[in-house]
Amino acid sequence: MTSSTPAGPDLHRCPWCSSEPIYQEYHDLEWGVPEWDGRALWEKLILDGFQAGLSWLTILKKRDNFRAAFEGFDPERIATWGDAEVERLLLDRGIIRHRGKIAATITNAKAYLDLGGADAFRDMMWGYVDGAPLNGKYETQEDVPTMSPLSTQISKDLKKAGFKFCGPTIVYAWMEASGLFNNHLVSCHRHDQV
Template identity: 75%
Template sequence: MHRCSWCGEDPVYQDYHDLEWGVPEWDGRALWEKLILDGFQAGLSWITILRKRDNFRTAFDGFDPEQIARWGEDEVARLLSDPGIIRHRGKIEATVTNAQAYLDLGGSEAFAKMMWDYVDGAPLIGHYTCQKDVPTSSPLSTQISKDLKKAGFKFCGPTIVYAWMEACGIIMNHTTDCHRYSDLSEGG
């Protein structure tokens, strides 16, 4: 079975690649969680986040935006002392701000609609034969990044947004020789 080269031989990465990455995510709360995790990934490898994802979910109250939006310095301090997550004050504080912005946009249904409207409700399909040809940002990720920042979001630059779009299946960028390409490019 051939996979995209980025996942290598790590079983955690391979499972993520085979079961999640590039699969369209329609739930707005799940889209928000993935955006937050992609923000935490900035400057790190994605495998670091995958290995800590369950810890993140526990530490961040299941990524419940309504809970997180009310957090203050006590919760930030608690997270800064939690070795199970990435302890970065700016990213933790951005999560609180992003929860508030997410709720201001209208929550799950509104956030999902907003994100999927950028692609008219259907994933964009990449046709890359080699991983080195896959871009790390695009005019669309730049536009979404600008719109999110205008709405109050942080840690959502064009590269983070592009990686998030790939993770959520808004853009399907499995390489054409990958075993997931055919299924996902045909809507499966």
Template identity: 85%
Template sequence: MDRCPWCSDDPIYQSYHDLEWGVPEWDGRALWEKLILDGFQAGLSWITILKKRDNFRAAFDGFDPANIAGWGEDHVHRLLQDKGIIRHRGKIEATITNAQAYLDLGGADAFRDMMWGYVGGVPLVGGYDHQADVPTSSPLSTQISKDLKKAGFKFCGPTIVYAWMEACGLFNNHLTSCHRYAAFTIAAAPEDQH
């Protein structure tokens, strides 16, 4: 079975690639969670985040923005002691700030509509034949990054946003030779999500 080469032979990576990566995500809270995890991934490999994802979900109260938005220094201190996650003060504090920004935007539906609005509600298709041809950012990821920062988000630079767009299915960047490419090329928004 042909897969995108970045998922290597690791069963965790392969499962993520086959079942999650590039699948259009329509839940606004899940979109936010994935953006947070992509921010934690900055400077690290994605497999590190995947292996710790359940720990992150437990440590961050199921990534409930309404709860996280009210956290203070005591929560930051607790998380800095949690060996099950990436213990980076800036990224932890950014998660709290990003929860506040997410709520200020209007929550799940507003965040979903804003993000999917950038692509007109239909996944963009890269159509790349080789991994070396896939960029790490784009003018669109740069624009989304600027807009998120203007809204108060942190750890959401153009490269993070581009990886997030790929992961959440806003951008189908499965290689043309990948067995998942065709499935997501024809993917479109459910009618009730427009």
């Protein structure tokens, strides 16, 4: 975890995180905390791609399985994978077994490395927000958009660089999770902390 905030049932949280302890812990300690590690940013983008059409809670519960199956999300290793690894992962019940998303992870590892790796990816992504998180200051969950002109632009740029499963909605969710947007509601105990 990247921060040390007390977690508990009495804290006011964003309404999207259910009463499940794993979801509350993720909300309280990770979601929206600025991520400065380029490799970790890439992992989060991959996981958000796997979430497409599913609940984040599903991905969160399988995250450790994903990390094991994808060898710690090491882009240099994943970029060398081919059909045998795709077939192996399609048999792994611990992850989301979607051929397109698995193949996209391999493609995205190659694109990430082509961009220059961790530092280049970090600098590129944080460059979109001039190195500082944008603050949504939203009061209700209904006010929070699912995409923005910026997430649309980043999505286009990532696709141009060869990335897959990175549409504007996926990118927006990733920007929130990675702290490029602080979209904790203003009433949430984490809003001012991140």
